[in-house]
Amino acid sequence: MKKCKANGCNNDVFSHLYCRAHQWIRTDDKYKKYKELKKSGKIPPKSKKRIGEEGRYVTICKELEIELRSQDKDGKIYCFFSGEEIVGAISWHHLRGRGVNLKDRRYLVPTINDNHLDYHFMSYDKFKKKVWYEDWLTRLKEKDEESYKKELRRADKATPLNPMLNFKEDYE
Numbered sequence: 068m069k070k071c072k073a074n075g076c077n078n079d080v081f082s083h084l085y086c087r088a089h090q091w092i093r094t095d096d097k098y099k100k101y102k103e104l105k106k107s108g109k110i111p112p113k114s115k116k117r118i119g120e121e122g123r124y125v126t127i128c129k130e131l132e133i134e135l136r137s138q139d140k141d142g143k144i145y146c147f148f149s150g151e152e153i154v155g156a157i158s159w160h161h162l163r164g165r166g167v168n169l170k171d172r173r174y175l176v177p178t179i180n181d182n183h184l185d186y187h188f189m190s191y192d193k194f195k196k197k198v199w200y201e202d203w204l205t206r207l208k209e210k211d212e213e214s215y216k217k218e219l220r221r222a223d224k225a226t227p228l229n230p231m232l233n234f235k236e237d238y239e
Contacts, residue, residue, distance in 0.1 A: 131177075148182040148199065
């Protein structure tokens with residue numbers, strides 16, 4: 068086994084010819100940059116491409132809001148989840164995720180922020196008990212069949228096994 072290259076150290080090598088106790092001596096550039104970032108606590112700035120994408124996304128959301136308000140005779144916008152009128156800021160939900168579809172208007176729907184957060188962070192069993200759950204599934208099926216099927220698979224995964232089954236007895 069190789070030994071640490073620090074003066075007077077006989078510990079086994081952990082990484083880059085240093086033991087665990089002497090990793091801080093490393094001089095390679097990647098490690099130094101990582102340690103400097105970690106010490107400073109600064110988050111690296113966004114790339115120009117990412118800034119441009121986010122700017123375009125904000126523009127698309129504003130355009131979509133104007134379009135949705137023009138479709139209603141009173142200029143109201145309704146939550147995709149609950150069907151209630153959205154008063155205040157709109158929280159946009161991406162039916163097919165934010166990655167590739169970040170700027171795709173077809174899969175962007177307006178929501179009330181609380182409902183949006185419930186969808187993402189509430190357990191599925193509690194979410195299914197919402198008054199508007201069945202109506203939401205209907206709206207989802209009309210808007211995007213693939214997302215509807217994905218949601219049904221999610222519901223199946225969340226359904227617990229029948230506690231009345233005793234597998235041990237079945238196999239004896």
